[in-house]
Amino acid sequence: MPLNVKEIISPDLYKWFSEDIDRPCDDTELFLLLRAWEFVGYAARAGEMGKDQFGGIQDRLSDVLKTPELKKRIIAGVEDSSPHLRALCGRTVLDNKLGDYEKVALRLLGDEEAFVRRHMCETLHLKPPPAALVELEHLAQNDPFPSVRALATRALAKGDPIKVIPILLHIHETDKEYEEDLMIDTPSSHAASALDELMKTNWIFVRNDRGFSTLRPGGSDYARLVEHAKSYLERLKREQGGEK
Numbered sequence: 001m002p003l004n005v006k007e008i009i010s011p012d013l014y015k016w017f018s019e020d021i022d023r024p025c026d027d028t029e030l031f032l033l034l035r036a037w038e039f040v041g042y043a044a045r046a047g048e049m050g051k052d053q054f055g056g057i058q059d060r061l062s063d064v065l066k067t068p069e070l071k072k073r074i075i076a077g078v079e080d081s082s083p084h085l086r087a088l089c090g091r092t093v094l095d096n097k098l099g100d101y102e103k104v105a106l107r108l109l110g111d112e113e114a115f116v117r118r119h120m121c122e123t124l125h126l127k128p129p130p131a132a133l134v135e136l137e138h139l140a141q142n143d144p145f146p147s148v149r150a151l152a153t154r155a156l157a158k159g160d161p162i163k164v165i166p167i168l169l170h171i172h173e174t175d176k177e178y179e180e181d182l183m184i185d186t187p188s189s190h191a192a193s194a195l196d197e198l199m200k201t202n203w204i205f206v207r208n209d210r211g212f213s214t215l216r217p218g219g220s221d222y223a224r225l226v227e228h229a230k231s232y233l234e235r236l237k238r239e240q241g242g243e244k
Contacts, residue, residue, distance in 0.1 A: 005029050008060045009036035025082040030073050034088040037061045065092075075099045083113040090116065091123045102129040109135045114145040118184075121151035125158070133159050137167060140187070146177040149187040157194035162240065165233045168195050169226065192222055195229050203228065 006014040009032060017035040025031045040058045043050030064070055075098055077089030090108040093101050108120040109132060121139065124132055137159070139152035153171050156164045172191035178184070196204040203225035205213035 003029055003033075003064065005032050008064060009033065009057055013039070013057070020084070021082065022084050023082055025085050026080045027073060027077055027085065030070075030077055031080075031082065031085045031088065033061060033064065033070075034074070034077075034085070034092060037065060038088065038091075071098055075104075078104050078108060083111070083116045086111065086113075087116045087119040090120055094120075094123050102131050105129055105132045106135055109139060114143075114148055117143065117148045118145070118151055121148060121155055125151070125155045128155055128158055137164070140167065140171060145179065146175070146187055147179050147182050147184045149175060150178075150184050150190040153187050154190040154194050157197040159198075161198055162233065162236050164198070165195065165229055168198075169229055172222075172226065192220065192225055195225055199229065199232055201225070201228060 009017070013036050014032060017032050017039075020035060021028065021031060036057065040050075040054040040061065043054045044058055065074075074089050074092050077085050078093060080086050080089065086108065090104060093099065093104045105120065105124060105128070108116055109124075111117050111120070117139065121136065124136065128136060133156070136152045136155045140149055140156055143149045143152065149171075153168065153175075156168060168191040172188050172195070175187035175191070178186045193204050196202070200207075202216060203222070204216060204220045206216050207213045
């Protein structure tokens with residue numbers, strides 16, 4: 001499928017995103033299209049200025065990316081030689097539930113590159129397929145990279161409370177490692193946020209009815225969070241056992 005990618009995404013974005021490619025891609029055109037799609041989507045959500053500046057590009061990209069030919073290329077891209085394209089394609093497959101997206105989630109959570117695993121954990125935070133939760137539990141506790149453990153830990157907020165609360169409590173109490181070159185908090189901090197989200201409490205963040213979170217006035221209360229999580233877990237166990 002011949003495409004004039006430079007004109008679809010604009011010469012300026014074409015040059016900018018060409019410099020982003022970390023190593024040769026098997027499908028460079030697809031990398032540039034998805035990188036631009038991600039960027040203009042963020043810009044459009046940021047306000048009217050972004051929509052005015054990039055709305056035309058977004059419309060052109062939307063027309064291209066919804067074609068069957070491009071969908072096939074996106075699904076194939078999860079096996080590309082470039083980890084950046086694998087991550088972009090994986091994100092797109094999972095966000096749009098293309099093909100066997102659960103299989104793709106498992107494949108990329110086990111990717112050899114930490115960059116890809118990290119992006120998949122972040123993508124799966126909102127609604128991980130049940131099959132992916134087991135792998136997220138494994139990564140949260142065992143991945144060699146703290147950033148991957150942190151984002152996998154955060155995704156456990158969508159897991160079975162009886163199963164994941166003990167894991168989150170252990171990570172919160174023990175895993176305070178981080179990578180200085182990445183702006184990602186420690187697994188310990190993400191475990192606290194996941195507990196707060198899972199229990200729908202406000203010991204770390206205050207959430208409004210539109211789904212946005214703000215820092216808790218007076219700061220996070222980790223001691224109360226842990227205390228609440230332990231009592232919450234015991235109550236769930238009693239209810240599961242038929243006790244009142």
